[in-house]
Amino acid sequence: MTKASTHTGPTHKERTHARILDEAAAAMRLDGPDGISVAALMKRAGLTHGGFYAHFPSRDALVTEAIERMFQDSRRILDDRLTQREAAEGVAGLIDWYLSEAIRSAPDQGCPLPALSGGASRMPEAARGRFNQGVAYFQRALATAFDALGLPEPEMTARSVLAELVGAMALARAASDEAAGNEILRSSRQLLKTRLGLA
Amino acid sequence: MTKASTHTGPTHKERTHARILDEAAAAMRLDGPDGISVAALMKRAGLTHGGFYAHFPSRDALVTEAIERMFQDSRRILDDRLTQREAAEGVAGLIDWYLSEAIRSAPDQGCPLPALSGGASRMPEAARGRFNQGVAYFQRALATAFDALGLPEPEMTARSVLAELVGAMALARAASDEAAGNEILRSSRQLLKTRLGLA
DNA sequence: TCATTTATATGATGAACATCATATTTTCAA
DNA sequence: TTGAAAATATGATGTTCATCATATAAATGA
Numbered sequence: 001m002t003k004a005s006t007h008t009g010p011t012h013k014e015r016t017h018a019r020i021l022d023e024a025a026a027a028m029r030l031d032g033p034d035g036i037s038v039a040a041l042m043k044r045a046g047l048t049h050g051g052f053y054a055h056f057p058s059r060d061a062l063v064t065e066a067i068e069r070m071f072q073d074s075r076r077i078l079d080d081r082l083t084q085r086e087a088a089e090g091v092a093g094l095i096d097w098y099l100s101e102a103i104r105s106a107p108d109q110g111c112p113l114p115a116l117s118g119g120a121s122r123m124p125e126a127a128r129g130r131f132n133q134g135v136a137y138f139q140r141a142l143a144t145a146f147d148a149l150g151l152p153e154p155e156m157t158a159r160s161v162l163a164e165l166v167g168a169m170a171l172a173r174a175a176s177d178e179a180a181g182n183e184i185l186r187s188s189r190q191l192l193k194t195r196l197g198l199a
Numbered sequence: 200m201t202k203a204s205t206h207t208g209p210t211h212k213e214r215t216h217a218r219i220l221d222e223a224a225a226a227m228r229l230d231g232p233d234g235i236s237v238a239a240l241m242k243r244a245g246l247t248h249g250g251f252y253a254h255f256p257s258r259d260a261l262v263t264e265a266i267e268r269m270f271q272d273s274r275r276i277l278d279d280r281l282t283q284r285e286a287a288e289g290v291a292g293l294i295d296w297y298l299s300e301a302i303r304s305a306p307d308q309g310c311p312l313p314a315l316s317g318g319a320s321r322m323p324e325a326a327r328g329r330f331n332q333g334v335a336y337f338q339r340a341l342a343t344a345f346d347a348l349g350l351p352e353p354e355m356t357a358r359s360v361l362a363e364l365v366g367a368m369a370l371a372r373a374a375s376d377e378a379a380g381n382e383i384l385r386s387s388r389q390l391l392k393t394r395l396g397l398a
Numbered sequence: 399t400c401a402t403t404t405a406t407a408t409g410a411t412g413a414a415c416a417t418c419a420t421a422t423t424t425t426c427a428a
Numbered sequence: 429t430t431g432a433a434a435a436t437a438t439g440a441t442g443t444t445c446a447t448c449a450t451a452t453a454a455a456t457g458a
Contacts, residue, residue, distance in 0.1 A: 120373030167366025174319030
């Protein structure tokens, strides 16, 4: 069952691997790196627990790959919004998307930072490295956009804005009262755009 | 060993209870609500695991009490800073303290929000309620101070500022590169004070 | 179709965990 | 000083977990 020499699609095993990763990424966005057991994860992927180690050498390796997968997804969204439009429109749209009520209610979509930032120190070292690369990429992308907007101190502003984005979504998701959570989102959407001159 | 009728200090049991709670609060600020086992917690308190259930009916009850304890500590600091000084000085000092490198390196002190926000949905229901009360208190305290500063939209600003405080500390702690973490703190310290007219 | 490789399933092992029953120690009033 | 009550320790139970050895099933080249 070695992959044929001619260019064919992904192997059955590769598809299964990807499916396990997708489920892990979704579960971890909901419940953090320790949020799902190997057995529960495999069941969600439609498999049994034993086969796991044919795909990943250890649970830590899964966590690391899943973190990377999450940031790949986020990077694609980020790039779409920031590079395929006018800078002002791109940034405003990113803020509205990032802090939308839809994303608030669907933590398994959206950015992994609000769910994972608080627990990065508990992640396997390799996973934490990927996490930091993801944060750095996000900061650079924002700084580039802010520079295009002509804002002063684009790097510093990027760090500050990212902090508010992440904190606002984390706090909004934490609220048991949905209305209170939505107020947090609304406040940050508005004041972020105000301070970036997008209001 | 019933507490004497005359007013004496706290019972031995009460002191032990408080000691367990303090250890739990410190551990949870580091590693979240699931960060420490009953056995490990009791060992840190200088006791053995079995006695735990003489103090708490369940692990969930401990988590709930520990959350409350953490917010009591924070509330005291918050009130000290915001009520015992000029509003401008109090807010600036709060920002500098909250986002200090010392607090970054000592997660078992400082505010529980950065460590716990991401995982509030996994907390026992009662604990989540206390958590939300803590957030609401923080927001109200900030809004009052911003009102005293004459800022427009003090409530909305309070939500936005709290989000940035929490997000900045969470991201700074997540960074494996200490310098990168410190840049995050520095950026938010400066831009928060700028946008509140305290620079 | 058949034989062989690859992918997945079954079942087991040992560790960590929350919880609890019971034993031991400590405390303090009499 | 002593004995009852309170506080803590010991040890056990059942569960969940990551990991792995091995068995079965599925796929593919011949």
